[in-house]
Amino acid sequence: MQSLQHQVETIRTAFSYINRFKERIFVIQIDSALIDTPIFPLLIKDIVLLHNMGIKILLVPGARVRIDEILSQYNITFTTVNNMRITNPEAMPFIKMASFDVSTKVMTLLAENNAHAVIGNWVKARSIGVIDGVDYMDSGLVEKLKIDIIQNTIKERLIPIFPNIGWSATGRPYNISSHELAFTISKELKAAKLFFITYSGGIHAGEFKIPGGVYVEDNIISQLKLPQAREFLEANKNVSKEIDYELVLLAHKACLAGVERVHIIDGKIEGMLLKEIFSNRGLGTMIYSDPHENIRPLKHADIPTILQIMQPLIDDKILVPRTYTDIEAHAPDYAVYEVDGTIHGCCAMHHYAGNQAEIAGIAVDHVYTNLGIGKKLVRYFMDKAESLGLRQVFVLTTQGIDWFSNLGFSRADPSILPVEKQKTYKPDRNSHVLVYVFKKR
Ligand SMILES: CC(C)(COP(=O)(O)OP(=O)(O)OC[C@H]1O[C@@H](n2cnc3c(N)ncnc32)[C@H](O)[C@@H]1OP(=O)(O)O)[C@@H](O)C(=O)NCCC(=O)NCCS
Numbered sequence: 001m002q003s004l005q006h007q008v009e010t011i012r013t014a015f016s017y018i019n020r021f022k023e024r025i026f027v028i029q030i031d032s033a034l035i036d037t038p039i040f041p042l043l044i045k046d047i048v049l050l051h052n053m054g055i056k057i058l059l060v061p062g063a064r065v066r067i068d069e070i071l072s073q074y075n076i077t078f079t080t081v082n083n084m085r086i087t088n089p090e091a092m093p094f095i096k097m098a099s100f101d102v103s104t105k106v107m108t109l110l111a112e113n114n115a116h117a118v119i120g121n122w123v124k125a126r127s128i129g130v131i132d133g134v135d136y137m138d139s140g141l142v143e144k145l146k147i148d149i150i151q152n153t154i155k156e157r158l159i160p161i162f163p164n165i166g167w168s169a170t171g172r173p174y175n176i177s178s179h180e181l182a183f184t185i186s187k188e189l190k191a192a193k194l195f196f197i198t199y200s201g202g203i204h205a206g207e208f209k210i211p212g213g214v215y216v217e218d219n220i221i222s223q224l225k226l227p228q229a230r231e232f233l234e235a236n237k238n239v240s241k242e243i244d245y246e247l248v249l250l251a252h253k254a255c256l257a258g259v260e261r262v263h264i265i266d267g268k269i270e271g272m273l274l275k276e277i278f279s280n281r282g283l284g285t286m287i288y289s290d291p292h293e294n295i296r297p298l299k300h301a302d303i304p305t306i307l308q309i310m311q312p313l314i315d316d317k318i319l320v321p322r323t324y325t326d327i328e329a330h331a332p333d334y335a336v337y338e339v340d341g342t343i344h345g346c347c348a349m350h351h352y353a354g355n356q357a358e359i360a361g362i363a364v365d366h367v368y369t370n371l372g373i374g375k376k377l378v379r380y381f382m383d384k385a386e387s388l389g390l391r392q393v394f395v396l397t398t399q400g401i402d403w404f405s406n407l408g409f410s411r412a413d414p415s416i417l418p419v420e421k422q423k424t425y426k427p428d429r430n431s432h433v434l435v436y437v438f439k440k441r
Contacts, residue, residue, distance in 0.1 A: 017278050022054040024192035025154070029182035032062035033199035034267040035102055041109055043197070046273050047159075048113040056154045058189070059117075060162045060182040061106050067098040067175075082241045084128075087138035087175040095138075095175050099163040106161055117159040122146040123181065125166025125174040140166050140174025142184045150189070183250040187257040194254050194262045196247055197273065201266035202285030203244045209235040224248065226255050226289040251287035261288040295380045298334035298346065303327050306336065306346040310363045318399045319363060320429075327361075334361070335380060337373050344368040347377035349384065352418040355391040357381075362400070378407055386438055392416075393438075396431040409434035 028047065034040050051057045067085075071078060071094055079086050087095060103119045110117045125140035143166070153160045162185065164178040179196065186194035202220040211231040215222040224232060229252040239245055251262035265272050265284030275283055298306070303324055313319040327334065330348060337345040345364035351357045359381055364373045385393050394417060395404055401411070412435040414425055425431075 014278050018053050021050075021192060021277070023056065025056045025058065025186075025189050026050065026193045026195065027058045027060065027182050027186040027189070027191045028195045028197060028273075029060040029178055030062060030106075030197045031199045031267060032065040032067075032102065032178075034197065035061065035066070035105060037268065039268060039270055041112075042270055043267060043273065044106065044109040045113055046271065048110060048115040049274070050277070051115055051157075051159060058150070058154065058160050058162070058185055058191075059106060060164070060178050060185065061102045062178040063095075063099040063102045063164050066102050067095050070094045070098045070101075081134050081136075083243060083246065084136065084139055084177070085175065086134070086136055089138055092138045092173060092175065096163075096165055096173055099165050099175075103161045103163045110159060115159055116157070117161050118153055119161045119163060120146075120149070120153070121165075121167060122150050122160070123162065123166035123176065124169065125176050126168060127174060138172075138174055140168075140176050142166055142176055142181055145184060145188050147188055150185075179246065179250055183254050186254050186259045186262075190258050191254075192260050193277075194251070194259050195273065195276075196251075196262070196264045197267040198247075198264060199267060201268075202264045202283075203248060206244075208232065208239070208244070211235065221285045224251075224285065224287045226252065226287070226293065229255070229287050248287065255287060255289040261286055291376055292380050292383070294337050294339055295335050295377065296338060298327075298331050298336055300328065300331065302336055302343055302346075303331075305343045306334070306363070309343070309346065309365045310361070312366070313363050319361065322361065335377065337364075337377055344371075345373045345377055347374075347381060349381040349393070352420060354418055355389070356418060357385055357390055357393050358421065359393055359395045374403070375407065378404075382407075382436065391438060392435055394433060394435040396425070396433055398429065398431050401432050401434065404434045407436075409436045 034043070047057060047059070071091055074094055076091050076094060078088065078091055100119070107117045107119060122145055123142055124144040126143045128136035128139050128141055130136070150160055162181055164176050164181060166174050166176045168174065182194060182196070205216045205219050205221055210216060210221065211228045214224060214228055229248055232248055233252060236245055247264055251264070254262050263276050263284055263286050265276050272283060306327065307322070307324060310319055310322060314321050330350060333348040333350050334346055336343045345368065347362040348360045349357050350360055359378060362374060362377060382393060394412070395409060397404060412433045414422065414433050416435055417425060417433060
């Protein structure tokens with residue numbers, strides 16, 4: 001009975017994650033050393049499961065191991081500098097062969113699982129050139145992606161596979177890093193998640209200097225919030241050529257560019273990808289930006305600024321009039337969204353009897369609307385309400401009905417309001433009541 005209950009709980013958790021990630025974009029880079037392991041077909045099976053759930057998957061298989069094999073087979077020698085292969089023109093046809101061989105292998109496994117994929121030449125690249133006197137020859141950097149074609153491909157529910165080759169405007173092929181490629185794809189497509197599935201696991205604490213407050217388990221760094229990742233990069237500049245350093249660097253850049261989370265996980269452990277996504281406790285290294293990073297409590301000195309942001313909305317009767325004294329009286333209820341010392345928006349949550357609260361006074365400076373600030377402010381308070389164990393949160397609005405509905409609120413009758421609020425409800429204003437009821441835990 002107990003194990004059945006456990007299964008039900010697992011299914012519930014999985015469904016909540018499925019809803020959260022449906023239609024979102026996951027970019028997955030796979031270490032080339034995993035491709036010939038017996039576990040690799042299982043990894044592809046799990047990737048197909050995610051695809052079948054409606055998650056948009058883009059795959060970037062690494063080819064380093066296969067390239068090494070083919071070059072040694074044809075007795076072609078090469079050198080690496082700073083972890084990068086110097087690609088001489090003689091080697092390039094073999095590198096192309098190896099990259100496409102790996103991509104085809106991935107495509108075949110996808111086909112075995114009834115998933116349709118396409119390998120493409122969607123990457124424009126340019127030569128790295130000469131750095132510190134070293135000529136990187138046909139090794140290249142990602143310059144641009146054919147975003148529209150890639151978007152159409154995922155819209156058609158195909159899985160795009162990116163070989164680690166890019167082409168110049170004149171069609172000259174370059175050998176590019178699959179890590180850098182995966183990062184660029186995730187950045188350009190505003191992916192929800194970027195995965196680096198490695199042969200060696202998450203980021204090893206090893207000899208790195210670890211910022212305070214960072215949790216390390218079995219020598220693997222568990223999580224790095226964006227400021228911690230920045231600190232890590234600063235403190236370990238002397239080993240910037242280490243592959244783990246490079247991954248943190250790319251992850252940091254990806255989060256700055258809007259990717260929500262970057263996961264660096266061990267591909268040798270069966271089911272690791274699913275565990276990382278469908279459990280609260282990830283098992284590799286997760287690097288992420290804190291969605292509440294720019295939000296802080298209101299200070300008294302902010303009141304004139306937020307009144308200034310609110311005033312045009314009060315004039316248009318979108319917001320209920322508020323004075324300096326009103327806001328001051330409820331100052332602890334307010335939070336502001338601030339970037340580089342400038343307030344872009346504000347919001348409040350007022351508590352009521354019966355374990356409920358009201359979201360009120362949300363206003364985003366018109367210069368900064370449609371940048372996700374309003375959503376972040378509401379989510380900040382929703383997280384707070386949930387952590388306080390509140391039963392429900394409601395809002396009264398005349399112009400934000402659809403906006404709050406998109407955030408999961410439902411229309412409700414004014415009778416659901418706390419008695420105290422019902423007394424001040426103004427029927428002539430005719431505000432709609434919307435409510436968000438938290439699931440019982
Ligand atoms: C409504 C408001 C809080 C939204 O904040 P924001 O930071 O601009 O919004 P976000 O960036 O989080 O969300 C933008 C999305 O919501 C949509 N949106 C904005 N205002 C909307 C509204 N009133 N109704 C429905 N959708 C709306 C945008 O079109 C955009 O859609 P997209 O993501 O599909 O492009 C802000 O525009 C504002 O201050 N408005 C005036 C005050 C107000 O109406 N408050 C709500 C009533 S209390």
